[in-house]
Amino acid sequence: MAVCVAVIAKENYPLYIRSIPTENELKFHYTVHTSLDVVDEKISAMGKALVDQRELYLGLLYPTEDYKVYGYVTNSKVKFVMVVDSSNTALRDNEIRSMFRKLHNSYTDVMCNPFYNPGDCIHSRAFDNMVTSMMMQVC
Amino acid sequence: MEQGPGGAAAGGAGLLLPLSDTEQQRYSELFSLCCSPAPEGGSAPAPAAGGSKVGDLFRASQLPADTLHQITELCGAKRVGYFGPAQFYVALKLIAAAQSGLPVRIESIKSELPLPRFMALKNDIEMRYGNAAEILGVKFQIPHPILEKNSFRRSDEGDKKQETKSPPMSPMCSPPASPSNYQRIPLSYGYGKSRSKLEQPHGVSYEARHSTHQQDGPATGNYGSKSALVHSSLSRFLSVESEPQDSSNYPDDPWRITEEQREYYINQFKSLQPDLNSLISGSVAKNFFTKSKLPIPELSHVWELSDVDCDGALTLPEFCAAFHLIVARKNGYPLPDMLPETLLPDYLQPASLKPKRDCALLDSYSESLSVSQQTRDFNRTELETVCEDPTNSEPLILFDVATSIVEPTSVEEMPDKSALTQDANSDDNQALNISTTTKTIPKDFKPSQHLSVKTVVQESNTLKARPRSRSYSSTSIEEAMKKGEEPPMPPPRPQKSHSRASSLDLNKIFQQNTQAVKSGWLPPPPALPPRPFVSQTEQVSEIELHPQMNRAPSQTEESSPMRKEILLTQPPSKPIRRKFRSENQMLENQELTPTSSVTSSLPAVKPHLPAQKQSSKQKRAIQTAIRKNKEANAVLARLNSELQQQLKEVHKERIALETQLEQLRPVTVL
Numbered sequence: 006m007a008v009c010v011a012v013i014a015k016e017n018y019p020l021y022i023r024s025i026p027t028e029n030e031l032k033f034h035y036t037v038h039t040s041l042d043v044v045d046e047k048i049s050a051m052g053k054a055l056v057d058q059r060e061l062y063l064g065l066l067y068p069t070e071d072y073k074v075y076g077y078v079t080n081s082k083v084k085f086v087m088v089v090d091s092s093n094t095a096l097r098d099n100e101i102r103s104m105f106r107k108l109h110n111s112y113t114d115v116m117c118n119p120f121y122n123p124g125d126c127i128h129s130r131a132f133d134n135m136v137t138s139m140m141m142q143v144c
Numbered sequence: 145m146e147q148g149p150g151g152a153a154a155g156g157a158g159l160l161l162p163l164s165d166t167e168q169q170r171y172s173e174l175f176s177l178c179c180s181p182a183p184e185g186g187s188a189p190a191p192a193a194g195g196s197k198v199g200d201l202f203r204a205s206q207l208p209a210d211t212l213h214q215i216t217e218l219c220g221a222k223r224v225g226y227f228g229p230a231q232f233y234v235a236l237k238l239i240a241a242a243q244s245g246l247p248v249r250i251e252s253i254k255s256e257l258p259l260p261r262f263m264a265l266k267n268d269i270e271m272r273y274g275n276a277a278e279i280l281g282v283k284f285q286i287p288h289p290i291l292e293k294n295s296f297r298r299s300d301e302g303d304k305k306q307e308t309k310s311p312p313m314s315p316m317c318s319p320p321a322s323p324s325n326y327q328r329i330p331l332s333y334g335y336g337k338s339r340s341k342l343e344q345p346h347g348v349s350y351e352a353r354h355s356t357h358q359q360d361g362p363a364t365g366n367y368g369s370k371s372a373l374v375h376s377s378l379s380r381f382l383s384v385e386s387e388p389q390d391s392s393n394y395p396d397d398p399w400r401i402t403e404e405q406r407e408y409y410i411n412q413f414k415s416l417q418p419d420l421n422s423l424i425s426g427s428v429a430k431n432f433f434t435k436s437k438l439p440i441p442e443l444s445h446v447w448e449l450s451d452v453d454c455d456g457a458l459t460l461p462e463f464c465a466a467f468h469l470i471v472a473r474k475n476g477y478p479l480p481d482m483l484p485e486t487l488l489p490d491y492l493q494p495a496s497l498k499p500k501r502d503c504a505l506l507d508s509y510s511e512s513l514s515v516s517q518q519t520r521d522f523n524r525t526e527l528e529t530v531c532e533d534p535t536n537s538e539p540l541i542l543f544d545v546a547t548s549i550v551e552p553t554s555v556e557e558m559p560d561k562s563a564l565t566q567d568a569n570s571d572d573n574q575a576l577n578i579s580t581t582t583k584t585i586p587k588d589f590k591p592s593q594h595l596s597v598k599t600v601v602q603e604s605n606t607l608k609a610r611p612r613s614r615s616y617s618s619t620s621i622e623e624a625m626k627k628g629e630e631p632p633m634p635p636p637r638p639q640k641s642h643s644r645a646s647s648l649d650l651n652k653i654f655q656q657n658t659q660a661v662k663s664g665w666l667p668p669p670p671a672l673p674p675r676p677f678v679s680q681t682e683q684v685s686e687i688e689l690h691p692q693m694n695r696a697p698s699q700t701e702e703s704s705p706m707r708k709e710i711l712l713t714q715p716p717s718k719p720i721r722r723k724f725r726s727e728n729q730m731l732e733n734q735e736l737t738p739t740s741s742v743t744s745s746l747p748a749v750k751p752h753l754p755a756q757k758q759s760s761k762q763k764r765a766i767q768t769a770i771r772k773n774k775e776a777n778a779v780l781a782r783l784n785s786e787l788q789q790q791l792k793e794v795h796k797e798r799i800a801l802e803t804q805l806e807q808l809r810p811v812t813v814l
């Protein structure tokens with residue numbers, strides 16, 4: 006369902022970014038980059054008092070004409086950004102949440118691999134397969 | 145096994161059927177191969193291929209026997225009684241047809257057929273080379289006696305195949321320049337590979353496995369089934385075992401772990417983690433596997449494949465699987481995308497725990513069981529290649545040692561292994577059954593193994609469905625904060641009393657002394673006397689404190705417990721002194737507590753003293769002063785330690801509060 010999936014590190018550089026090849030990938034890169042500001046805003050908006058209750062799922066970051074951008078941040082400030090097609094109206098919040106949960110699980114699996122150094126780009130085939138399955142559902 | 149584009153089928157070169165150039169070439173090669181060993185083959189009436197060799201070749205095509213009979217009939221050999229070139233070509237072409245799935249008919253070979261494919265070579269090579277090399281692909285369905293040795297060396301084969309490509313012309317021979325261990329010995333077939341160094345004239349069946357293996361490591365179906373490659377180099381290891389091949393039982397042979405491999409892996413596991421039932425942590429495993437000098441991305445992929453439960457640690461079967469994958473990779477097999485079935489933990493679990501003794505049991509099985517010798521050979525070749533071909537790939541530091549060690553024992557273990565592999569190969573389930581049966585001897589291992597198997601199986605079964613235990617809840621921060629809050633909670637109650645009462649310590653000490661003096665003659669048990677004295681000391685201390693210390697004992701009640709503590713702690717040392725210095729103390733007490741009634745009793749106790757020791761009064765005074773100072777020091781030291789403790793606690797509080805503050809503060813990352 007996703008048109009583009011990105012994993013952003015704590016320092017706001019991408020660990021993994023992948024789009025449906027048919028689209029203009031650069032456009033999605035730019036979109037993800039601009040959405041980081043919104044993510045930061047949402048994180049800081051919680052404030053000190055709310056940090057305990059801060060949800061990992063950030064929800065819709067901002068919609069545009071063609072697509073919607075959803076965000077998710079982990080406790081270690083690793084951000085997942087997903088761009089979905091706006092025309093896909095059947096996509097509900099729950100489904101987005103479940104997709105992010107799958108992403109998070111796969112990400113932790115990648116982390117478990119001792120040969121993976123945190124901060125490196127993610128080259129795991131299992132992770133790729135999972136992302137592909139998410140992206141393929143749309144088509 | 146892949147029949148690929150058909151086995152070599154002979155067409156009557158130009159007699160009846162059109163043959164492409166490559167086909168013609170190939171067939172002629174084959175024919176000459178068949179003929180060459182038999183010099184008379186080329187003689188008139190017509191060059192005829194040696195019947196036995198032809199039979200071998202046909203069997204190597206891995207077609208069922210009745211098909212071969214059919215082919216033989218059709219090609220007319222039976223009619224003429226020998227395999228002339230025409231018959232041979234027709235037969236070859238029929239074989240190709242049969243291998244491509246066409247019915248064995250004369251009509252079927254009239255059409256264009258894919259190039260014959262023999263086990264030996266795969267893919268395009270075969271396509272290209274109609275040579276003997278390709279013919280090598282003819283699979284042998286040779287019954288046991290013929291197959292004596294199976295040796296399979298993938299990497300070697302690969303090299304050889306290429307070599308064979310080059311000298312297609314010389315079927316018979318040209319043993320490739322590379323070391324002889326070449327598997328195939330289809331004797332009569334020069335196939336390029338057939339260096340029949342190996343004795344078996346009959347043969348060897350060539351396994352298409354090689355080709356398939358090279359294509360994709362795991363998927364070599366023909367492995368077990370038919371042909372056993374006679375491997376000269378392996379001859380020393382291999383005991384003759386004939387195995388009937390059951391096709392497609394060993395589709396993933398290269399991914400099967402032989403017994404000796406497993407033992408080696410288990411030993412390596414033990415070197416990292418002595419307890420076989422526990423896990424090897426990720427960092428330990430990382431260091432270990434990094435020594436194999438494979439590139440990190442590949443090691444990362446191996447880890448991904450083998451750590452099935454994704455816990456960042458390796459159990460014994462996971463470790464064996466990972467190790468096996470690495471060994472395979474070092475031998476040139478590409479890494480699979482999915483973990484092969486035979487490397488799954490629940491498959492490996494019972495076997496991995498199989499103790500060595502099982503090997504002994506399997507001796508009896510060696511004869512009866514058919515072994516996929518290729519697997520064995522393969523495995524052995526892996527080990528061999530590791531040690532023997534240092535140039536092949538960078539030798540594994542660890543693995544080399546092991547393989548060299550393993551080799552000498554391989555000879556004896558050959559039959560065992562063959563039996564084992566046969567067991568394993570026959571059927572996965574059967575393998576498990578056999579393994580369990582063979583475990584009868586090590587019964588004591590069984591329960592633990594099974595238990596661990598079950599647990600592992602259960603774990604693996606629930607892997608996919610395992611609800612991730614990772615808590616992504618936002619309450620994690622709360623919990624952390626709560627934990628941070630907890631430490632500061634307990635107030636330093638005892639210290640407060642301590643600190644307050646510390647000022648009274650000195651008084652209490654004196655009180656103790658006085659009291660001790662009272663009962664000085666008796667060695668007071670440390671705990672008891674202070675208590676009765678406390679009540680007295682309370683009164684006395686109150687009286688004495690004011691005049692002497694000028695300290696405000698605001699809480700006498702608190703001081704009393706402190707006094708008791710002091711008394712309790714100090715008496716152990718005091719009695720000794722008191723015994724020795726009771727006289728001094730008495731005197732000192734007399735001096736120190738002029739107003740106490742207690743002291744007044746002292747002189748009564750020792751009337752003789754003042755008279756005797758006027759000269760030593762000074763000494764005693766000094767000693768008293770010294771003692772006082774020491775006591776004061778002790779008190780102050782204790783006070784100091786208490787204050788230090790308070791300070792530590794305050795520090796902790798401060799740190800906790802600071803961390804809380806940091807958590808609460810919005811994170812700004814740049």
